[in-house]
Amino acid sequence: MSHPHPELGPPPPLPEGGLRITPLGGLGEIGRNMTVFEYGGRLLIVDCGVLFPEEEQPGVDLILPDFTSIRDRLDEVDGIVLTHGHEDHIGAVPFLLREKPDIPLIGSKLTLALIEAKLAEHRIRPYSLEVTEGQRERIGPFECEFIAVNHSIPDALAVAVRTPAGLVVHTGDFKMDQLPLDRRITDLRTFARLGEEGIDLLLADSTNAEVPGFVTPERDITPVLRQVFARAERRIIVASFASHVHRIQQVMDTAHEYGRKVALVGRSMVRNMGIARDLGYLHVPGGLVVDVKSLDDLPDEDVVLVCTGSQGEPMAALSRMANRDHQIRIVEGDTVILASSLIPGNETAVYRVINGLTRWGANVVHKGNAKVHVSGHASSGELLYLYNICRPRNVMPVHGEWRHLRANADLAVLTGVPRERAVIAEDGVVVDLVDGVAKISGKVQAGYVYVDGLSVGDVTEASLKDRRILGEEGIVSVFVVVDSTTGKVVGGPHVQARGSGIDDEAFGAVIPKIEEALATAASNAVAEPHQLQQMMRRAIGKWVSDTYRRRPMILPVVVEV
């Protein structure tokens, strides 16, 4: 991938009194958000999330931030502030705490409940400090103040970090719904007060910086749900994220209004909604929620199912319903609502699910044909409000691919931030705030760390490159057995192909060419297995390319007996 900061080396020592900000994830991608603040030799981490793999990372389960640059300094970490409970902000915490379990976690009530449930699965009991909006906490040398922000999960916080180097504000994920269901708005009065005080550096969510205008209020979804419920003849199945409490709240309220019972399907949905209800974030009318097993006793028109799988995940309930591989059998007249975003890269999978559901006769309502989703991230109009209220001296866009970071920086510049004070960094690019000026000072290691099955970091870029070639072109393996004393071929050449689209029999034609290559080798006194392998690779590669215009991976092996 091209890179505009290729010349950067490791950063120099941080000048005394300076604050260093190192993004280890989330700058260059949507996900694995993690920012490290350093002051006076101490570290504060904000968020520690995972990134979900795309098609260029085949077979990978999760992608983590690279902890290399702080691995030897975990004793200097005073805490991890978690801005909210989404996976891309908390999902990598277990992997970091595995290395040092006693780093304190700081977050709101719901955020901590979600990370604690996750850590319990990893058998880790963290040291947690619950905070709420308006609260100030000194965490090492970092004076933190927590600010309410509105997002697509309740109880999200922004954080202001004061050190002698200045006042830095990190928004976390946020938007500015002025009429949120829980009436907990993004606290612009506090942002204004901090702006009056003087914000030296503002790190703001870039996800929707390219999107014109303003995000529609979450509550505008209820009238759409009502329309769908009014028309629905049989069951209603709603797929959403398992953390979107306010979306599920609206589904439950609408179900209640229309006299339907609600069953939650799927482990994460049941667990998260249980936590949200226990903590008072989700309000469930008595008797509304029933067990999925009791659905057989209810007429179809009295049923709402709430499940995950809105991104087309093949193992989730919704995909299995689309494939008739689930106890819930979709029939003509069922209604399915995908009350969720469509994350780029998931389109094909999601459309496959929609096609499967409509084949069985379901009426599928999704963001392409009805307003059943609003984003959780501020659009450009909202970001302009933020910049004008905060009037920061420096900005550093966070949470986004390069195009989002760039669009966010452009918005800051439009409000009067000088272009040279709008610092577009990337993962690993170190920004130092010294004497009120934020500048890039170097680069640390911040590559992708792949989780695949039980292993963390064993799958490398080289393995993925091999996988991509294997997946596109298949493999041809060839081997021969050579007498170690005479150098004579005593077994093979034996050719096998997988995924190449070439019949094993067709390779009959290449055997003479391999034998010829081996004979040439013998006459030139070449006997090293490594060299013989190279010659076989070339002979087969040329034949496949000439005959089929393809380039499968070729795995030549010579065994001496």
Next chain:
Amino acid sequence: MSHPHPELGPPPPLPEGGLRITPLGGLGEIGRNMTVFEYGGRLLIVDCGVLFPEEEQPGVDLILPDFTSIRDRLDEVDGIVLTHGHEDHIGAVPFLLREKPDIPLIGSKLTLALIEAKLAEHRIRPYSLEVTEGQRERIGPFECEFIAVNHSIPDALAVAVRTPAGLVVHTGDFKMDQLPLDRRITDLRTFARLGEEGIDLLLADSTNAEVPGFVTPERDITPVLRQVFARAERRIIVASFASHVHRIQQVMDTAHEYGRKVALVGRSMVRNMGIARDLGYLHVPGGLVVDVKSLDDLPDEDVVLVCTGSQGEPMAALSRMANRDHQIRIVEGDTVILASSLIPGNETAVYRVINGLTRWGANVVHKGNAKVHVSGHASSGELLYLYNICRPRNVMPVHGEWRHLRANADLAVLTGVPRERAVIAEDGVVVDLVDGVAKISGKVQAGYVYVDGLSVGDVTEASLKDRRILGEEGIVSVFVVVDSTTGKVVGGPHVQARGSGIDDEAFGAVIPKIEEALATAASNAVAEPHQLQQMMRRAIGKWVSDTYRRRPMILPVVVEV
């Protein structure tokens, strides 16, 4: 994939006087459109296009319709009507003509020019019959009438097919822009006349049947282009489809207005625009277009480049510019316009290109942040006009995934077509029009035919399944050399892995397990290589699964010497 017509067998013989319609592509996917009409033992084909592969078809270049069901009947084909010149309507013609080169092609002037240029590359000179809107031609027993329709390429036609079985209308791809650049509107007066006469079956484009409302006029893009041109400081690079003559026309006109020269980049862009200009579909002001080589002599602010690559195709000019792998080096201040759709499945690739371009400082304008694209397919509002004007007795939605076909059928039903006369078929599902009633009568073979490199059809579903496993999990090959007389292992076990994320050294731990398996085999007098291979496969598979929770492909080979 689930299937609502699993019970269908081969269709019975077509009743005398009936018309048979067999879609061989385009019903269940967006692409490879091909419909076969049969009357009185003769065949008429409408369109013969390709489908572009998605991530589940790794390494595949193109997907063709399956010609199996007509392969023995090519002598009975009276012609191939090509509705317009897009690849998904003409791209498979060379592969069909390769089997029988003298099947006549019927189409408009531009359509024939494009297919002839393509066939010339395959060294085929077709028998062509040029037709124009309003014209009637008897093609075998099929009385064809051609109707002007508006689409995202000029000179598109719908076709009405009259046989004693009734009047059938196939729209091809169309929309109803009321103010198209070339003033050639979809000819609703003719559709109305045919409706008066009585349309027995209407096959209509489903692509945008889920989209509410109406498509914006193509000409509304000019004011957006003007805004972008007015702001642009340096070069402007426009990426679009190489067939979108009217989009390129607007770019050229705007360039002319702003005193810029235009250079066309890329073989298909140069070829198609040459054809369009020669035939009078593209109007190029004198001196506007310059050779790309002469750009060095022009100041940046006088330059517009028009290229392909708007879908993120890795080898296209635009991707290579994003990667600094092209003679055109993107610099701060350049403007890139993606004046094109974003085909589902291409999002990741397109966003990667946008990120690459913005990294080098380009300002990227795309459909996500400006109105630089309108669709070429009728939205639901336009389809309602079509159905109300035509009032067909039966409908059969074409061109779409199941969800689109279903949405299109629902629109027809809303206008009064009885539900049982809205036939949702799929590729290979045979529909017979007998006595004015269209009904599904059976199913013929209509699977995907994969083109990979030089081969057509060699890559099977099984090869693709292997590729998917190889691509997700990698491969572990293991082999041993066995003395054929004693059954003793004389070489190996030798283990090699690719793309597994497991070090070759780590396999040291599994060697004893393989040896153990082989020893057990020997003590049980198992000596068949096939059985030994199975045992080795199981030993390695279990070890990898237990140790790493992964399932690579395992390729065990036993060679006897």
